[in-house]
Amino acid sequence: MFFELSEEQMEINRLARDFTNEEILPVASKYDEEEEFPVDVMDKLRECGLFNLAVPEIYGGPGVDKMTHSLIVEQIARGCAGIATSVEANSLASYPILVGASEELKKKYLHRITYEGQYASFALTEPGAGSDVAGLSTTAERKGDHYILNGDKCFITNASYANYFVVLAKEKGAENKFTAFIVDRDLDGVLIGKKEKKMGLRASNTASVTFEEVAVPVCNRIGNEGDG
Ligand SMILES: Cc1cc2nc3c(=O)[nH]c(=O)nc-3n(C[C@H](O)[C@H](O)[C@H](O)COP(=O)(O)OP(=O)(O)OC[C@H]3O[C@@H](n4cnc5c(N)ncnc54)[C@H](O)[C@@H]3O)c2cc1C
Structure with missing residues (x-):
């Protein structure tokens, strides 16, 4: 080798x-x-x-x-x-x-x-779930052609600039069924929090993101339900 x-x-x-x-x-x-x-x-x-x-x-x-x-x-x-x-x-x-x-x-x-020079963020971490991914509490509930997302993500790199988020959520009511979604920033209910003040990595943007009754089209699910 x-x-x-x-x-x-x-x-x-x-x-x-x-x-x-x-x-x-x-x-x-x-x-x-x-x-x-x-x-x-x-x-x-x-x-x-x-x-x-x-x-x-x-x-x-x-x-x-x-x-x-x-x-x-x-x-x-x-x-x-x-x-x-x-x-x-x-x-x-x-x-x-x-x-x-x-x-x-x-x-x-x-x-x-x-091609369009946009930014994307990966949104997994929550106030109550970092290393322990299974502890996340953002929920996704299927309603017709959409999933309704609710929850808070924190420490999300580039959140203030991201045009879309790849979000990990848990199926509402299910114990351990995680699914990832692509969530466009301009959907109603996507709320970007204030930028964190950090001790280092200060040129990188870090902020929280809240999802409040965000209707994500079913076609924006990554893989099947539970594949997250
Ligand atoms: C600058 C920055 C950018 C970030 N960007 C993103 C991002 O873009 N997207 C995103 O989703 N997240 C992001 N994060 C979050 C980051 O992934 C989490 O901070 C990380 O997963 C740790 O989670 P936590 O902060 O909740 O710490 P905790 O999980 O609470 O861990 C705290 C300490 O306990 C230790 N620990 C935890 N569990 C155990 C265990 N079972 N046994 C022994 N030790 C343990 C850890 O090693 C750590 O030292 C970012 C964080 C920072 C600081």
Whole structure:
């Protein structure tokens, strides 16, 4: 087994290293001190193919392997751990879609982050459920062509900027039946809380999200009921 990097991996690593030296290190302390979300850096990362790292080329992503993905994030984090955290929020939201969503949902929602420059957040953590995922209390109740979501999520990276959320919820009335949904930010009842003040990773945006009687179309369910 060979552990050396391929020529292509070394080339991408150099690209990410140079990007970090030129575009992140000079502004890292400013964004950290001002607790500001670095939209311009995000745009440049996207232009250079250093964003949406989990997304394959067929959906508009860079289609890099896992080793290359980690090399890029390592370089970005060398410049600013907060920026790296925000970059990876799109990856985090992409994985459940890639693993379990229908082809139609993959095209619709992955294209939005790759071609349209949108942001996505992964919303699992709740005030009463972090490491203990089974303790989450956000509920989803099927009513006709929709699921009605109710619950509070906290510490959600990029929540203030996300155009959609990949949300893990529990079927109302069932003990341990978890299902993931793609929830558009502009649906009635999606309420974004105030930005958290943090001791570190301050360039990344972290906020709570409340779902109040949010009607999510059944077609936005990822996989089958209970697959979450
Ligand atoms: C900057 C930031 C960004 C985040 N972004 C997101 C996001 O985008 N989406 C999202 O869903 N969540 C996000 N989170 C939440 C994060 O995933 C949770 O904080 C994490 O899962 C831990 O949960 P908790 O905070 O409830 O801590 P707890 O689960 O209460 O854990 C507290 C401590 O207890 C330990 N512990 C817990 N259970 C056990 C056990 N059984 N045995 C031994 N030790 C245990 C833990 O290791 C930890 O040290 C973010 C958090 C931060 C700080």
